[in-house]
Amino acid sequence: MIPPRYFIKEFGKPESPIVLTGIQDGVEKGWIDAKSLVRSEYQDFWYSPLELVGKEPTPGMRFACPQCKKMTLSRKIDMGNPIRCACGHEMTVPDPARRQASEMARTAALAGKGRMKFGIIVMVFGIVSSVASYMAGYHHFMLVYGPIGAGAVLTYSGWQMSRSRK
Numbered sequence: 001m002i003p004p005r006y007f008i009k010e011f012g013k014p015e016s017p018i019v020l021t022g023i024q025d026g027v028e029k030g031w032i033d034a035k036s037l038v039r040s041e042y043q044d045f046w047y048s049p050l051e052l053v054g055k056e057p058t059p060g061m062r063f064a065c066p067q068c069k070k071m072t073l074s075r076k077i078d079m080g081n082p083i084r085c086a087c088g089h090e091m092t093v094p095d096p097a098r099r100q101a102s103e104m105a106r107t108a109a110l111a112g113k114g115r116m117k118f119g120i121i122v123m124v125f126g127i128v129s130s131v132a133s134y135m136a137g138y139h140h141f142m143l144v145y146g147p148i149g150a151g152a153v154l155t156y157s158g159w160q161m162s163r164s165r166k
């Protein structure tokens, strides 16, 4: 697997591409200081080059390999990077916060769909009641506004919720 390309943002300089060995070398020789920030091409957040090369402690995290289900230990600063499990499966280091957010969005989307279905049922009930009132022999067509309105509101808000998924 090809190691990811990195970017470095040094104080007062524009961000520039760099290879991992270049960061290791720069930290070792002192031309990369603690005020610099780095990220890989797969990441949208910056962190210390000292943490990247292991000169400073960095928080770790565990997650299960989707193929062999074994727990893998990784660093939080490796989120988004591709890694290979001992079983050979290639995967991306997950972002626990982002995964939780997408899980919540999915739940909201499902709840929204349920509400939408219920809204349609209520609305249909309102329309059927209106038609039934006509069929029952009333002289005028009685629109049952309550259920039609409530059904429409439910359907619309359910539709909005179901679209909340990012």
Ligand SMILES: [Zn+2]
Residues within 6 Å of the ligand: 065, 066, 067, 068, 069, 070, 085, 086, 087, 088, 089
């Ligand atoms: Zn595995």
